[in-house]
Amino acid sequence: MTFQLENVGVHHPDDEEGARLVKFPGWERVRFINARPLELPETIYFEANFETLKVIGFPLVNVVWPIMSRRMLDTLQSAGEFEHRAIPVVMLDDTLAEKLDAGGKVRPGAANLDFVAVHLTSHIAAFDWERSEYTRSEIAPDKVWSVKRLVFKDIPLPPLFRLTELLGPLFVSAEGRAALEKAGIRGIKLIESERVL
DSSP: OEEEEEEOOOOOTTOSSOBEEOOOTTGGGOOTTSOSOOOOOSOOEEEEOHHHHTTOSSOOBSSSOOEEEHHHHHHHHHTOOOOEEEEEEEEEETTOSOOBOTTSOBOTTSEEEEEEEEEESSOBOOBOTTTOEEEEOSSOTTSEEEEEEOOBOSSOOOSEEOBSSSOSOEEEEHHHHHHHHHHTOOSEEEEETTSOO
């Protein structure tokens, strides 16, 4: 069994938005859905409620980036290997007016370093063209535009992966799901692959 991984809004009562990227030049061109190398600044900042971050492993963010706690990443890695790059992000406390000092350095107590952006550096060709129900992309015939019923090939799958044929969704294997559930990781929603996407 395989599952699509999504965020759910688990927040502290004072936190309605989740984590928000502090935008940098070129941020809108960063695409985690591709396996190609990413051009990123030396430090990436998000603003978030620290009370929410204490209880959540997969925070809701305002960009389509898989941001997860190091604990969540370690949990997935405990279920098996997958090619990825863990990009450290700095979570800034959104309740503080002054997060940086005059020199641009983060003030003491204003940063949480327990989260990373996970970039999968290779994708898996596991889409079952015969049993799935889908619409092919008109631009790239080897890609899928939309899926009504998603079926995977009967091959071993890593705990966390993307498909080469379907850009976008992030998937978790049965082993990955079991590890996440055992660890009690919060903020995730797992949709069975046989269901409509």
